[in-house]
Amino acid sequence: MKRRLTMGVAAAAVGTLLAACGAGGPGSGGGKISGGKLTLGVLTDLSGVYADLAGNGAVAAVQMAADDFQKKYGDKAVTKKIDVIKADHQNKPEVANTQAREMYERKGADALFDVPTSSAALAVQTVAAQQKKLYFNTGAATTELAGKSCNAYTYEWAYDSYMLAHGTGTQVTQQGGKNWYLIYPDYAFGQDMQAKFTPAIESAGGRVVAKDPTPFPSDNYSTFLLKAPTLNPKPDVLGALQAGGDLANVVKQYDQFKVKDKGVQLAIGLLFDSDIRAIGADKLAGTMFTTAWFWNLDDRSRAWAQRFQQRTGQLPTFDQAADYSAATAYLEAVQKAGTDKAESVSKVLNGMTFDDFFARNATVRTADHRVTHDAYLAKVKAPAQATQDGDYTELVRTIPAAQAFDKPSPDCHLG
Amino acid sequence: MTSFLQQLFNGxxxxxxxxxxALGLAVIFGMLRVxxxxxxxxxxxxAFGAVVLGDSAxxxxxxxxLLVPAALAVAGMAMERLLVQRLTALDPLYNFLLTFGIALVCQDLLxxxxxxxxxxxxxxxFSGTVDLGLFDYPAYQVFVLAVSVAVCVAVWLLLTRTRIGTVVRASTERPELTRAFGIDTRRxxxxxxxxxxxxxGLAGVLAAPMRAVNSDMGADLIITVFAVVVIGGLGSVFGSxxxxxxxxxxxxxxxxxxxxLSQTSVYLLMAxxxxxxxxxxxxKEEHA
Structure with a gap:
């Protein structure tokens, strides 16, 4: 055992030496790329509740970005070898912590992507700073990542709870849904969402009549659905901040209890295409929600979505699209910097403005590494209006990048 | 007051x-000590059976x-014959592990x-609501309650009023004595x-129209059901x-x-x- 350990240390030392010599040597692509290759790590949920909206689709999106980059630059690419590796964090912060360390330290990952589940993303963010390697969050919603936990190695590419709350909360209130009844799952995500929705509704002139935490997970929401129309004043909107299977339960039972017929509309905090498919577009038709992107947005999006579908057999979610966008931006920045050193790559990214099929009118904010871009207030299409299978989303209004996200948090010091 | 009654009905x-x-767990535990x-x-x-029958057939x-519980009964009997039976002579832990393993395999395959x-x-x-006098309630959920009560009463009558039930109860409570009377308890x-x-399986089919159907639905629910069984008395059909x-x-x-407190309350009560x-x-009453 001891002997093997010694040999391992020796091998690592030799590896490090080789890597150091390799830089600048022949075959390393001429750049200062550690180990002569780039390794993109996708740390995601491969088996749990977020596996469908992130999971192997996220891995495929990052691989697509790597392939497209190599096709674009060919021999001029900063390196000819880009590896995409993946790991399952099971939505647990302690597993995410270990896996992130493993990927950065032992598997040579230069940057990590995805990481759904806020607690897991916060763990990875800490590891990234310790390792001085980059991490691009697309999967987790908490604003804390760009708030008091922010650091110079982490970027927030896709969405956050502020964007969801201010899209849906503000817009629906302004369109006449003044009184709200909020139900939120009683764990970090739900509490964060509730804390963002309440001020969004109130600052738009609305009122939160009541808010209730619901057990997590739960398959019975009848108590809250019966309570909704009896509150005084009667709420116009039931804001359901549940996710995944819980959300499916809420909507199925909302439908059976005929809450809509009693004058209480449904608005949903976070809704992915995979949720709409699970619940059935007929039950959700007309429901308002905010999204960072959807595949049927326009021709550019459709073209990318089609390529993604050819590769994976599925239509992409916004998380997967954001993974492609972030990985592409990262590779371009490495190309421009000529090195994979995180600080140098960061210098290229910070303050960058760009526009790709996912992120429109996008800016990488220097102050907190939040990427601001247009977001979309949308509603679920009735099945009769859908042009094809998987066409669920109808654009209501584009929320300009400047309004979609909160101002940089005073708690954030990139250091 | 109305809302209180509504909540009781929800419950x-x-x-x-x-x-x-819990009834299913109780009869199995009673007979097999598993x-x-x-x-x-x-x-x-x-629940998946209902989805698959609907989508593909x-x-x-x-x-x-009708079909899903029947098919699962056959599958259950095969499971008992091929797997569970081999371990009943050993420490009960072996069957804990076996059935837990089967659960994980089922979940992951799906x-x-x-x-x-x-x-x-x-x-x-059904999609409508029915008027229950004091309040309206989704017709389907009333139907679920009716089916459940009917099944529980039927099982109770089966166990107490028929010869089969007597044999099953006797085999549960005094297996040696029952065998001494010349009754083959094994069959x-x-x-x-x-x-x-x-x-x-019946509960699963009933859940499909009103609950999320996914691979975790059973794992989430079963913890509460175990608490129910413990509170009611392990193996007690009536209690569960x-x-x-x-x-x-x-x-x-x-x-x-x-x-x-709504989730914790169950475990507090259990404690x-x-x-x-x-x-x-x-x-105690059951086994006395």
């Missing part, structure tokens, strides 16, 4: 699922209500095939296991049914008055019951 509806599942950890997975298979809810998201189910038999073990599994409905109502009232009556509320 009865969610209690319907607890009761059906705690079937696969029960939640079998409930999940019941175009068979609606009523067919599913996750591989269908992913982790819920499956849509479009074959709900009842497999059908009883299959019957318990069928009840889980009563506890099932009672816990449903307790949770519903908790949701209304103290939402933060108190275990301290005061370690065999569960109805445990």
């Amino acid at each position: 009865l509806v969610s209690g319907s699922f607890y009761a059906l599942l 705690v079937n950890f696969a029960h939640g997975a079998l409930y999940m298979l019941g 175009g068979l609606g809810f009523w067919w599913a209500l 996750r591989m095939k269908y992913g982790s998201h819920s499956q849509p189910y479009d074959h709900a038999p 009842w073990v497999t059908p009883v296991f299959g019957f318990g599994v069928a009840l889980a 049914v009563i506890a099932g409905f009672a816990i449903g109502m307790l949770q519903a009232l908790g949701n209304l008055y103290v939402p933060v 108190v019951v275990l301290l005061v009556r370690p065999a569960g509320l109805f445990g």
Whole structure:
């Protein structure tokens, strides 16, 4: 055992030496790329509740970005070898912590992507700073990542709870849904969402009549659905901040209890295409929600979505699209910097403005590494209006990048 | 007052699922002394059975209500014959591990095939509401309650009023003595296991129109059901049914008055019951 350990240390030392010599040597692509290759790590949920909206689709999106980059630059690419590796964090912060360390330290990952589940993303963010390697969050919603936990190695590419709350909360209130009844799952995500929705509704002139935490997970929401129309004043909107299977339960039972017929509309905090498919577009038709992107947005999006579908057999979610966008931006920045050193790559990214099929009118904010871009207030299409299978989303209004996200948090010091 | 009664009714509806599942666990435990950890997975298979029949064979809810429990009963009997039976002579832990393993395998196979998201189910038999005098209530959920009560009463009558029931109860309580009377207790073990599994499948089919159908649905639910069984008294058929409905109502009232406590309340009650009556509320009476 001891002997093997010694040999391992020796091998690592030799590896490090080789890597150091390799830089600048022949075959390393001429750049200062550690180990002569780039390794993109996708740390995601491969088996749990977020596996469908992130999971192997996220891995495929990052691989697509790597392939497209190599096709674009060919021999001029900063390196000819880009590896995409993946790991399952099971939505647990302690597993995410270990896996992130493993990927950065032992598997040579230069940057990590995805990481759904806020607690897991916060763990990875800490590891990234310790390792001085980059991490691009697309999967987790908490604003804390760009708030008091922010650091110079982490970027927030896709969405956050502020964007969801201010899209849906503000817009629906302004369109006449003044009184709200909020139900939120009683764990970090739900509490964060509730804390963002309440001020969004109130600052738009609305009122939160009541808010209730619901057990997590739960398959019975009848108590809250019966309570909704009896509150005084009667709420116009039931804001359901549940996710995944819980959300499916809420909507199925909302439908059976005929809450809509009693004058209480449904608005949903976070809704992915995979949720709409699970619940059935007929039950959700007309429901308002905010999204960072959807595949049927326009021709550019459709073209990318089609390529993604050819590769994976599925239509992409916004998380997967954001993974492609972030990985592409990262590779371009490495190309421009000529090195994979995180600080140098960061210098290229910070303050960058760009526009790709996912992120429109996008800016990488220097102050907190939040990427601001247009977001979309949308509603679920009735099945009769859908042009094809998987066409669920109808654009209501584009929320300009400047309004979609909160101002940089005073708690954030990139250091 | 109306809202209080409404909550009690809500509780009865969610209690319907607890009761059906706990009943199945109780008959299996009574006959085999096996705690079937696969029960939640079998409930999940019941719901998926309804989805698959609807999607691929175009068979609606009523067919599913008939065919899925029957198919699961057969599968359950095969499971008992091929696997569970081989381990009954050993420490009960072996069957804990076996059934728990079966549950994990079922969940992962379905996750591989269908992913982790819920499956849509479009074959709900009723969509309207019925007037219950004081308030309107979804017709389907009233139906679920009616089916559950009818099944529980039928099982109770079967066990107390028929010869088969007498034999099963005798084999449960005094297996040696029953054998001494010349009755082959072994031949009842497999059908009883299959019957318990069928009840889980029935609960699963009933869940499909009103709950999210996904690979985790059973795992989430079964923890509460175990608490129900412990509170009611392990192996007590009557106790598990009563506890099932009672816990449903307790949770519903908790949701209304103290939402933060609604989940914990079940385990608090379980802890108190275990301290005061370690065999569960109805445990001793059954075996005395």
